[in-house]
Amino acid sequence: MTHTRRQFIGTIGAATALIGAPSILRAQAQGTFRIGALCPVTGSGSPFGSGMQKMIIAAAEAVNAAGGAAGRKIEIVSEDTQTSPQAAVLAAKKLIDVNKVQAVLGTWSSGVSLAVVPLTNDANIILMNTSGAPALSMPPANAKGLSYRFQATNDRFGRAFAEICEKEGFKRPATMAFNNASGVGNTEGFRKAWEAKGHKLVESVVYEPNQPTYRSELQKVLAANPDVIVTGSYLADTTIIMREWYQSGQPVKWVMPGWAASPDLVKAVGPDVVEGVISVDSVSNENAPSYKAYDEAYRKATGQPGQSNVYAAMTWDMVHVLALAIEAANGTDMAAINAKIREVSNPAGQQVYTYAEGKEALKKGKINFEGASSVLDFDQYGDVTPDFGVFFIEGGQLNRRYVVKI
Amino acid sequence: MEAYFIAIGIIALIYVILSLGLTLQYGLTGLINFGHVGFFAIGAYTSALLALKGVPLVFSFAAAAALAGLAAWPLGLVSLRLRDDYFAIVTLGFSEVVRIVITSERWLTNGVQGLPGIPRLYEGLGGSAAQLAVLVTVLAVTLVGAWIIRRIAGSPFGRLIEAIRDNEEAVQALGKDPARFKVQVLVVGAALAGIAGAFYAHYITYIVPDQFIPLVTFYVWMAIIMGGVGRVSGAIVGTAILMLFLEGSRFLRDIVPGVSEVDMASVRIGAVGLLLVLFIMYRPQGLMGDYTKR
Known part of the structure; x- marks a missing residue:
């Protein structure tokens, strides 16, 4: 059997069309809030990445089980950073432009977070990371105050x-x-x-x-x-x-x-x-009820104790903080949500440990979400001090x- | 959606520029350069450092090309006596030396912390207009680069370097000095890689030594082998195929049912590998390769 070059190019073209087509059908569904899970599933972050991604999904399920945030279901779209800045940039572009996510959660290595943060800033959406590099706290990386760090610097x-x-x-x-x-x-x-x-x-x-x-x-x-x-x-x-x-x-x-x-x-x-x-x-916030909930979810998803992956506790908290902020802002306007992040997680307010609890308490007044990874009090740079x-x-x-x- | 395609387009074109340089060096002249990423890194850091000091981007790009080209010159001189595989080892070593120097010279490059906040091209335009302008610029540079390589290939100089590739002794017997031509080819290819590096730095806006590992070199090699060695069209088509495999596989999730989100990441990388293997098995000379020769 002989192939001509033309046939071959034709085949590749058809394959492209096949791969490209479904994405066109992915218009934003009504009544959902879409979050991108951008974790290091492969590459040097792989010992943590899959657990991190699973906890984002599990936390979103917990939020949805409690009736969603601001009347909307949380929908997760996952991508892999390959623990490489270049791959992460393209993955983030896809999440933002094709999947139209309204927040990106779970970047792990500092190199990846620093490469992704200009993109989320351009799109005016929130980035939540678990990186250590000090440069992430300050402008230009965090010029818009949309980046939050769940790990100690x-x-x-x-x-x-x-x-x-x-x-x-x-x-x-x-x-x-x-x-x-x-x-x-x-x-x-x-x-x-x-x-x-x-x-x-x-x-x-x-x-x-x-x-x-x-x-x-x-x-x-x-x-x-x-x-x-x-x-x-x-x-x-x-x-x-x-x-x-x-x-x-x-x-x-x-x-x-x-x-x-x-x-x-x-x-x-x-x-x-x-x-x-x-x-x-x-130390993860091990004695808090939120840690217990996380530990249960982590054992269920991976069969291992929650202690084995501190970063997964952080991604679990990311979804909780974001969903509570959405609920508090009562809408999907990013500026309003961003303004609420510190309000729902920092002190002054009733201490809450789960999403359902927080949602109830929000009806009565201010809340202070205490996470599984730490008590989650963000300073002016969006950093926590565990x-x-x-x-x-x-x-x-x-x-x-x-x-x-x- | 468009913005994503523009992003892929920009990255793909940066790789095309890299593969054009390698087409000249390996495809036409037969120099096995396994250290392409070293020149890419020199270009990226040169332009980034100058731009962060406030130098206009026009000059920083020119400096990136010049410095990357200059770096190739001594490398060419010291390694010209080395044939094929020995030369390959020297270049591979060179690229690692570049990476380790960048890692160690913290006063200049900020070492492993990397350089954040590199200015972008067309920052004034803002948003999608700037992205489009970057794409057009990279495209223009790529086309000029492709045109230059084609001109070189068709010129007497081109025939001479092809003769060096095919039979170096014969060239010497004809009274030509292959060494000089090899150095020239190395310098031009390295300068192209330097320009690609500058585009990369100003597009990603954050560079760190980890990004300049030999894998980048081998992506470029994969591209030119799949496209067809020694053809300008091969460099372009090969990069397109590589990008199609790497990025297209992200959409696998939509067509493959029954695989969890987390497993998908690993399935995806596996699929890319399988496609590459199958491609080389059924198209060993590349898509645009020269099928007249065996």
Whole structure:
């Protein structure tokens, strides 16, 4: 059988038409409020992305079960960022222009959020992210005040590290950071906060990702004879560093972010190696009823405990905050909704934990939604300040000793 | 809807400019350049940094092309003795060096934090008019680029570089110095990649070293292989097919029932891979390839 070029082009043309056609039929349905779920389902964010997306859908179901917001059903359109800014820009364009979404929720990496925020600003719609980069708080990224961050900034993590080091009485801290925005952001935040307290760092090292060994970086840090090493690291590199440090035999304490010093790290290197490591993470609002509702939904959707994905708790809250703001604004005008976001989530007002509860309470007066991920009080930049849990690894277990407020 | 197509169009045309450069380097001259993204990155950062300092975009684009071209020159000189696969390794290494330099020189490039808020083209027009103006501009530059490459291909210079590709010894025996021509070809292709980088930076408005990974180079390679190596039309058609696969697959959800929203993302990437494999199996010479040769 022979194919001619013309036939082939014809086939491709027909395929394009087939793929393109259904989207034309997607005019905005009456009585719905459409939200774009833009999560890192593939790429380096994939351990979290699918759970984040599932929680956006689950939260929307909870809202719809309570009768929707402002008389409208919430409809979710999902896209994948591939954890890549370029793919995310095209996905966001599709959500905004083809699907006509009125808010974009769930961008994860800072690079993606910073690339998507100009588009949502242009369209005058809300963006809710879980990124750490400080640049997201300020203009030009947040020039219109339409961007909300549900995760602590890297700066805040750094401040929490400094509080802990002071409390634990460390005198000679050194830092080791994975060379990306988040890793360096953590240790830079620590340096700023630590120096503001009038102390000094003895050494700071930034290392490149994906190395088979970190021995030379480790030696450089240990040569400065620190009493504690503060890291901005991830699980894979921390595993190697901890092994190599243990072999070196030099006694030193470690303070790490929770995504690095996790139960998986204990499993990977053994409890002896990580004994006494201090793990710091923003604490989900674990005792709140909203956390219980989230945990139930997360177990149902993924079969895993809600604790395993802090970002999914954040996306769960995003839908709740947005839906409550829509209800409070009683319409779909974006400016009105945006004005209500802080009103429904910040203090002064009756504390509520679920959408149904909040919807009822809104009839009587002001509400303060307390989320599953944190108490969700947005500052003027649209940032939240969660509390930080300080966990000590003891006998292979992560035990929370105390909570740091900054 | 239109705005989405305009966005795809702009990204696709940026890739066309990249593949035009590679068509000249590999398709015509036979230089296996696996480091195309390095020049793309140099262009993007040059133009972005200048524009953030307030330099008019006309000059920042020119500087992007010039600097990317200049960067190719020493690379050409040091690696001309290297044949095919060795040259490929050197260029791949070069692009990684560029990325790591950008990552490390934080005083200049803001390192891994990236450069946010890069001014857009036609900012004054606002909204969809600006988007359309960008599309028209990129299209114009692409057409000029395509025309230049076609002129080069048809000129005595073009025949000479094709001769270098087919039999370098014969060219030398005829008293020509292949080295000089190879450097020229590298510089022109790199300058085109620099322009593409500038468009990219001013379109996405945020750049960070993670965006300039070798995957970009291989997207361009996929495009020219699918389109047909050594043809200007191949570069254009190949990029169109790649974009059709990558973006068209987003609409799979509408036609494939019974797959959950979350699984769809992975199914989509799988479908793109399958299409690419099938395409190369049934059209090994590319859509616009030269079927007279075997």
